[in-house]
Amino acid sequence: MHDAAMDDTDRRIVNVLQDAFPVSARPYRTAARRLGLTESELIGRLKRLLRTGVLSRFGPLYQIERAGGRYLLCAMRVPHDRVGAVAAMLDAMPEVAHNYERDHVFNLWFVLAAESPAAVDRAVDRIEDVTGLQVFAFPKQREYFLDLRLTV
């Protein structure tokens, strides 16, 4: 995973296709035309960018709270010699959407995502039961702005 693995066309794909991908019978063809590519070139490049890890995903990004679900940012203070095991446990839980290690005494920061607040609460309880560590919950009380785009 290295920036150098991307050429200019890859960069344009990353920059242009962060939003507004068409919903139509042949969406890749439409998007490819905007980029001056053929449909099969675009699909092939997306496959490669996913395989090489430049992209984590390609497709719809859901906001499940609009359908009664819940996201919850959580943090834990995990002793260094247990980070690998705790991270592996979180990796195996479908409720864990993201998990980042950060350079702080609160060293694991993860987001739980589930179809209901109760399912998120159950996930918190399981993590505490299995690890014996406290999970600090940081529910969002207010969202000020959201702009998820990054240019390359």
Place this chain on the structure above:
Amino acid sequence: MNAPTPPTVLDPIDRAIVVATQSGLPLTSRPYHAIGRTLGVPADEVMRRVERMRALGLIRRIGVVPNHYAIGYTANGMTVWDVDDARVDALGDLVGALDAVSHCYRRPRHLPDWPYNLFAMVHGRSRDEADAKVREIRTILGDACRASEILYSVRILKKAGLRLAHHAGAPPAPITAV
């Protein structure tokens, strides 16, 4: 964005579409037809439902999700600030509007362990670039901020996104003590 909107109810077909696409859109010429074949639903109906979920905000966007590190953003910092409760919302709007900030939220403190109530994510191609962005935030917050920290990410341990079970109410997989 912060007004409480009543949740949309996902019927079984909507839910099946979420499950079929949450890890990605099929990389094939006619992706909505492919989903429709899997689900036994006409492609037109799949597209209509996807458009509806997008209009309702249940789909935030459709597109690429880059790995920050892989596209050169190696300094990804979660900046956290202890801001006067009486001023945090007005200042949060200003911080959130900065180009340098991708997400900005007010969250609860956990005293005495965690005094911070404002969270803002900054992404830089270097620590210097990220630090410059942090200085912009600090300038806005001024004397309303009592303390702050930057928690840089050391590594991404997981970045899967939403993962609903294939069947609603499926039992969780067993997990042993770690």
